[in-house]
Amino acid sequence: MAEAKKDVLRPTDAEAIRLGRTLLRTARHAALSVLEPESGWPLASRVSVATDCAGRPLILVSTLSSHTGALMADARCALLLGETGKGDPLAHPRMTLKCRAERIERDSAGRAMVAERFLARHPKAALYADFADFSYFRLEPEEASLNGGFGKAYRLTRDELMSDAAVARDLERSGPGAVAHMNADHGDAIALYARHFAGIAEPLDWTMTGIDPDGFDLMAGDRAARVFFAESLKSAGDMRAVLVQMAKDARGRAAD
Numbered sequence: 001m002a003e004a005k006k007d008v009l010r011p012t013d014a015e016a017i018r019l020g021r022t023l024l025r026t027a028r029h030a031a032l033s034v035l036e037p038e039s040g041w042p043l044a045s046r047v048s049v050a051t052d053c054a055g056r057p058l059i060l061v062s063t064l065s066s067h068t069g070a071l072m073a074d075a076r077c078a079l080l081l082g083e084t085g086k087g088d089p090l091a092h093p094r095m096t097l098k099c100r101a102e103r104i105e106r107d108s109a110g111r112a113m114v115a116e117r118f119l120a121r122h123p124k125a126a127l128y129a130d131f132a133d134f135s136y137f138r139l140e141p142e143e144a145s146l147n148g149g150f151g152k153a154y155r156l157t158r159d160e161l162m163s164d165a166a167v168a169r170d171l172e173r174s175g176p177g178a179v180a181h182m183n184a185d186h187g188d189a190i191a192l193y194a195r196h197f198a199g200i201a202e203p204l205d206w207t208m209t210g211i212d213p214d215g216f217d218l219m220a221g222d223r224a225a226r227v228f229f230a231e232s233l234k235s236a237g238d239m240r241a242v243l244v245q246m247a248k249d250a251r252g253r254a255a256d
Helices: 014-026 066-073 111-121 123-127 165-185 187-196 236-255
Strands: 029-035 042-051 057-062 076-081 094-104 134-147 153-157 207-212 215-220 223-228
Touching: 014 094, 014 134, 014 153, 014 215, 014 223, 029 066, 042 066, 042 111, 042 207, 057 066, 057 111, 066 094, 111 123, 111 134, 111 165, 111 207, 111 215, 165 187, 165 207, 165 236, 187 215, 187 223, 187 236
Parallel strands: none
Antiparallel strands: 029 042, 029 076, 042 057, 057 134, 076 094, 094 134, 134 153, 207 215, 215 223
């Protein structure tokens, strides 16, 4: 009798989902794998990446590049997220997303939101984002393979990675104004968020780059940080009260 194949995947739990969402939301660069139309062979390239309010990856690529042509011919692609650090690179978490790419047309209603989210993450890209040969793509995840380190493999579904779609749609309208207000008037609160909720003690010049149903993203130069809400927002109207309470909690911790 043939020996049963050992299942190397661990049962998905809240910790794995949090890790997957953290890798997704904090990524600034990723490896994009596509299928070359002429040969059918895999083709990999490095791309800058951001996420929309629901968590779907966003990329900005030149139509002159081979991987853009491949996406136009076959929307299937894979995105490898995760940064290495000290020691063995295979000991650090990474995640591969299976996606289908959708080109964002220049005259589409949602392009302004996509551009705003992407350029908040990559402000230097504003130098070429509007060139005629550059296009934004939204990558619709289907599932993910998460490796949290040696012996920590998981399969994550789309629903486990994505934020609440209805709340995300509302935040697409109200979130940018809130982010601009926080950056203009509440830099002290943003610094407290980074210190007490992201666990980063260095006094860096943080700005908020995006807010979504599960939390918000911060940037200081090339350094990214993620802050999750204690509970996901039930509606966009809850956003202000949650941010105010988090600032109060952080100030209370700082005073202890």
